[in-house]
Amino acid sequence: MQRGLSVSRCGRVVRAVTFVVSFSLPQDMAKPKSSKNNSSIPSPFDQARDELFQQIMTCGVVGADAQHQREWFDDAMKYFSERYPELGGLQSTELRKLGERFAQPPKARASA
Numbered sequence: 001m002q003r004g005l006s007v008s009r010c011g012r013v014v015r016a017v018t019f020v021v022s023f024s025l026p027q028d029m030a031k032p033k034s035s036k037n038n039s040s041i042p043s044p045f046d047q048a049r050d051e052l053f054q055q056i057m058t059c060g061v062v063g064a065d066a067q068h069q070r071e072w073f074d075d076a077m078k079y080f081s082e083r084y085p086e087l088g089g090l091q092s093t094e095l096r097k098l099g100e101r102f103a104q105p106p107k108a109r110a111s112a
Contacts, residue, residue, distance in 0.1 A: 044086040052099045061103045069103060
């Protein structure tokens with residue numbers, strides 16, 4: 001048991017008591033350790049995709065003329081090939097397709 005003093009939000013000194021309890025579980029009850037520790041780290045393709053979508057929204061590509069969109073995507077793909085050299089030709093093509101789909105205005109729903 002440890003005792004200590006701390007200050008509350010309103011400035012009063014408060015006595016705090018902390019209990020430390022230590023025990024161990026039998027091996028069959030312990031949580032299994034995952035073999036994939038880096039599953040939360042996004043791949044370069046995922047990072048590039050997220051950055052591309054963010055740039056599309058920031059730069060107003062969605063409402064732009066089709067010719068301006070093509071020019072913007074040409075420049076953007078040059079930038080992304082320099083920024084993410086890990087991406088191969090197939091991934092760069094897929095990234096552009098995803099970006100072009102993302103930049104399309106939403107389709108109007110047919111009235112029933």
